[in-house]
Amino acid sequence: MDNKKGRRYEAVKWMMVFAIGVCTGLVGLFVDFFVRLFTQLKFGVVQASVEECSQKGCLALSLLELLGFNLTFVFFASLLVLIEPVAAGSGIPEIKCYLNGVKVPGIVRLRTLLCKVFGVLFSVAGGLFVGKEGPMIHSGAVVGAGLPQFQSISLRKIQFNFPYFRSDRDKRDFVSAGAAAGVAAAFGAPIGGTLFSLEEGSSFWNQGLTWKVLFCSMSATFTLNFFRSGIQFGSWGSFQLPGLLNFGEFKCSDSDKKCHLWTAMDLGFFVVMGVVGGLLGATFNCLNKRLAKYRMRNVHPKPKLVRVLESLLVSLVTTVVVFVASMVLGECRQMSSASQVGNDSFPLQVASEEVNSSIKTFFCPNETYNDMATLFFNPQESGILQLFHQDSTFSPVTLALFFVLYFMLACWTYGISVPSGLFVPSLLCGAAFGRLVANVLKSYIGLGHIYSGTFALIGAAAFLGGVVRMTISLTVILIESTNEITYGLPIMITLMVAKWTGDFFNKGIYDIHVGLRGVPLLEWETEVEMDKLRAGDIMEPNLTYVYPHTRIQSLVSILRTTVHHAFPVVTENRGNEKEFMKGNQLISNNIKYKKCSILTRAGEQRRRSQSMKSYPSSELRNVCDEHVTSEDPGEKEDLLQQMLERRYTPYPNLYPDQSPSEDWTMEERFRPLTFHGLILRSQLVTLLVRGVCYSESQSSASQPRLSYAEMAEDYPRYPDIHDLDLTLLNPRMIVDVTPYMNPAPFTVSPNTHVSQVFNLFRTMGLRHLPVVNAVGEIVGVITRHNLTHEFLQARLRQHYQTL
Numbered sequence: 001m002d003n004k005k006g007r008r009y010e011a012v013k014w015m016m017v018f019a020i021g022v023c024t025g026l027v028g029l030f031v032d033f034f035v036r037l038f039t040q041l042k043f044g045v046v047q048a049s050v051e052e053c054s055q056k057g058c059l060a061l062s063l064l065e066l067l068g069f070n071l072t073f074v075f076f077a078s079l080l081v082l083i084e085p086v087a088a089g090s091g092i093p094e095i096k097c098y099l100n101g102v103k104v105p106g107i108v109r110l111r112t113l114l115c116k117v118f119g120v121l122f123s124v125a126g127g128l129f130v131g132k133e134g135p136m137i138h139s140g141a142v143v144g145a146g147l148p149q150f151q152s153i154s155l156r157k158i159q160f161n162f163p164y165f166r167s168d169r170d171k172r173d174f175v176s177a178g179a180a181a182g183v184a185a186a187f188g189a190p191i192g193g194t195l196f197s198l199e200e201g202s203s204f205w206n207q208g209l210t211w212k213v214l215f216c217s218m219s220a221t222f223t224l225n226f227f228r229s230g231i232q233f234g235s236w237g238s239f240q241l242p243g244l245l246n247f248g249e250f251k252c253s254d255s256d257k258k259c260h261l262w263t264a265m266d267l268g269f270f271v272v273m274g275v276v277g278g279l280l281g282a283t284f285n286c287l288n289k290r291l292a293k294y295r296m297r298n299v300h301p302k303p304k305l306v307r308v309l310e311s312l313l314v315s316l317v318t319t320v321v322v323f324v325a326s327m328v329l330g331e332c333r334q335m336s337s338a339s340q341v342g343n344d345s346f347p348l349q350v351a352s353e354e355v356n357s358s359i360k361t362f363f364c365p366n367e368t369y370n371d372m373a374t375l376f377f378n379p380q381e382s383g384i385l386q387l388f389h390q391d392s393t394f395s396p397v398t399l400a401l402f403f404v405l406y407f408m409l410a411c412w413t414y415g416i417s418v419p420s421g422l423f424v425p426s427l428l429c430g431a432a433f434g435r436l437v438a439n440v441l442k443s444y445i446g447l448g449h450i451y452s453g454t455f456a457l458i459g460a461a462a463f464l465g466g467v468v469r470m471t472i473s474l475t476v477i478l479i480e481s482t483n484e485i486t487y488g489l490p491i492m493i494t495l496m497v498a499k500w501t502g503d504f505f506n507k508g509i510y511d512i513h514v515g516l517r518g519v520p521l522l523e524w525e526t527e528v529e530m531d532k533l534r535a536g537d538i539m540e541p542n543l544t545y546v547y548p549h550t551r552i553q554s555l556v557s558i559l560r561t562t563v564h565h566a567f568p569v570v571t572e573n574r575g576n577e578k579e580f581m582k583g584n585q586l587i588s589n590n591i592k593y594k595k596c597s598i599l600t601r602a603g604e605q606r607r608r609s610q611s612m613k614s615y616p617s618s619e620l621r622n623v624c625d626e627h628v629t630s631e632d633p634g635e636k637e638d639l640l641q642q643m644l645e646r647r648y649t650p651y652p653n654l655y656p657d658q659s660p661s662e663d664w665t666m667e668e669r670f671r672p673l674t675f676h677g678l679i680l681r682s683q684l685v686t687l688l689v690r691g692v693c694y695s696e697s698q699s700s701a702s703q704p705r706l707s708y709a710e711m712a713e714d715y716p717r718y719p720d721i722h723d724l725d726l727t728l729l730n731p732r733m734i735v736d737v738t739p740y741m742n743p744a745p746f747t748v749s750p751n752t753h754v755s756q757v758f759n760l761f762r763t764m765g766l767r768h769l770p771v772v773n774a775v776g777e778i779v780g781v782i783t784r785h786n787l788t789h790e791f792l793q794a795r796l797r798q799h800y801q802t803l
Contacts, residue, residue, distance in 0.1 A: 013165075013212065014215070016148045017177050017212045017216045020178050021223065022223045023147060024140040024143050024185055025181070025222070026223060027113075027139050027143065028136055028185035028220070029224055029227045029228060031120060031121055031139075032244050035132060038073065038121070039124075039125055039379050042069040045069070046065055047360075063323050066319055070319045071126075071316065074126040074127075074312060074314075074315040075308065075311075075312060076118075076119075076122040077119045077122035077419065078417050080118055080122070081307070083115055084112050084115040086105075086107055087119055088418065088419060090134030090422055091137065091419070093514045094107045094138070095137060095175070097517075098141070098172070098175060099172060099176055100521050100522060101172075101765060102521065108144075108175065110146055112142055113139055113142040113146070116138055116419050119418060120419040120420070120421070122418075126315055127322065128314065128315060128413050128420065129380075129413050130418065130425065131421030132424070133244060135419045136185055136186040137196075141178040141179040144174040144175045144178020144216075145171055145178065148165045149171075166715045167715070176197045179196070179197050180194050180214075183196045183197075183217070183473075184218070184243075185244065186243055186244050187480065188221055188241075188243025188244075188480060189243065190221045190480075191214070191480060192474075192476040193217040194210065195476050196473035198210070199470060225243075228241040245481065246381075247478075247482045248388060249483060250454065250457070250482055250487075260449065261451050261484070262454045262486075263449065266490070267489075267493065271494070273434065273458055273459055273462045274465070274495070274501065275497055276462065277461075277462025277466040277501075278497065278502040280407070280433070280462075281464075281465065281466020281467040281468075281469075282504075284411050284466070284467050284509070285502070285506050285507070285508070288411050288512070289512050291411070291412065292516055307417040314409075314413055314416050321405055325372055325401070325402075326360070326372050326373035329398070330370040331371055331395045332365065333369060333371050333394065333395065334367065335368065335369055359390075360377050360378070375398075375432070380428050381424065383431075384431055384460070387456045388431065388456050388457060394435060396439045399432050403436065406425070406429045407429055410426070414509075423464065426463055426464040426467050427463075430459045430461065430462055430463025431457070431459055431460040432456075433459040433463060434456040436459075437455050438455035439452070454487075454490075457478070458491070461478055461491050461495055462494050462498045466498040467508070467509050468509055469508030470495075471495050471499055474495055475492045478491050520785050520788045522758070522761070522784065523789065524762075525755070526755050526787075527792075530758075530796065531753045532796065532799060533754045533799060534753060535751070535752040536750035536779070536780070537754075537799060538754060538786045539771045539781060539782050540782070543778065544558060545673060546684070546737060547569070547570065548569055549734050549736050549737075549738075550734065551731065551733070551734055552733050553731035553732070555684060555735060559681065559684060559685065559688075559721040560722065564681065565767060565768070566678050567684070568677075568678060568778050568781065569675075569677045570674060570676060570778060571673070571676065572672070673777055674777055674778075675747070676741070677743040677744070678742045678745045679737050679741040683737075683740050683741075685718055686714065687737070690706060691704070691729070692704050693730075693735045695732075700736040703736050705739065711740065745769075746766060747769070747772045748770075748772075748782070749772070749774070750779055754787075754792065757769065761782070768782075769782040770782075
């Protein structure tokens, strides 16, 4: 690509990023509009029924009406997950895996997006304790992955010839931007979205990407803000509603001169709340992990209908608990006069209007309201606003009961087969805990100066931080949602303390779910102790390889009998040891090495076998034996001259009739192999599908050549080797893979420290890292599985045993 094309490519990238932001904002708008519509319809009918039945004594009828609405909505949400199982949950663990470099099947398909969007709409409207903010992140990521491709497997007939972004790296960058736009649209927090993408997701980041991701987040926030402000208030272009979840403005009433949002003395309470939030979060994660394991053992193997029944059961229990708690456990509290006074600033007025309109007076006389019904019988966002801004007191008993019920039901709900987010339930649960602390401090300890809304916010931050264990991004998201920069310090301290406390017991909820799926996720760095291991200790020495010129039958056999995604291209130097040996010296490119100081594949496998005691002793001869075969006088030529002559010869025409066999001895299986490059499975299959080969009687120059565009044409769904029609191929033909292989991949020496290997793998976004010894022989390959925490721990234990 020349500079002119490069600039065009960059310009198209910026346009794509803007389009992703706008589309994500519109997805958020769609979800929000219909959730509001369905919720207003449901609560309107049920509330009228309750008020009528409270005089006539037919409350069971009201409960049945509420059950009818909720079960219908949840049933639809579950059905959509049956169509596309990946749409279940929040999608954040899966997107985290994708950005970490692991492809989760179907995670960024159009069908997943549709099921996710409609599913979350129904599950939130169905009264389950789930949020729509988590699924927004997944939806944004799908938009980011699909939009720049201009094609979809669900809409095969619609084809555009769009030549850009046909690589995994570009796709991953766009998914980062989409996920950030999802956060920005959900919370009205563009900077928080950018930091979320950086902290939780991407392994591979650069400065240019930061700028694009922030631009994408801004586009999403302002698209959503523009349309929501226009639709709700009719004032187009006024930008009054930044995100789906808005915390309103925190402000002391003008009459109360002693009131401060927070003081230095409160920081001590905030630290304690952080500790408690961390403990509660760890408890939530532990219970949810046990539930998830139970589901994997007992629910998922059964017919799919069982998952729908489980979702309906959760909905049934939740609805009954909400209804009974609102009717029986609530207390009538006096409305404060402050809540009836309008405020000057427009957004604050909006927030206070919402707070006042969502007060429920079930079974309570005039000028009083039912505090439990006010929390339970409203959309969750209204409940959060009540706890943040309602000046009237909530009874401590009500808050404690609400917290316990909500905690248990939210824990049970996360993981059922509906699209569900965890942010809003955690915020609401934590806000109730914070408000409870404020009530206790005000009423029983006599601290009159404290502002309840601040404690509710800090409680929400503590609990959410204890569950998800995010720090940087969550701090900024909460500051942007409150529009109050003075909260920066208390929120940051609380989140740090909550994370440290929770990490002492278990991982964050998303990491737990990633671990349960067995995904090889790479952390940010390895433990210090791992540097006792070298690349030679963790690599896989048992290689499947191809030759520069290989027969079609051998290639098909290799591709059909293995699942590897890349293969080293090698030449066997069987005479190598004999040829380059003088006494116990191995000469290569004018440098002398001791034979026993060079790691070979056979030696490595033999050493490993000895430590495992799994091979017969006849195959375990010492690699550093002093015995060397006597040389013919004819071989005693100048070896350096031989090496220099051989250095520039083309790859030898090796095309074995058989691929490496299980019957080979260890010496045969681990012959010395000179490394020339790496070729991907997708490239080999493409070459076979397009008939790129030559016959034995011709030279390799007669083989047809494919351009880069032709090789990448089928991206991202390359043909499968099992779909190949073998009758069209002549098995004796030969494929020259050298023009298509990567001749200079990243490689490491067997003596490289594990931390260096890890950093190279993580920062360069690699999938395969060949280990090449001092004389250019490949001795093993390191993949993502060799760098997971569990694998490194096992290798370290083995290392200690062999010392």
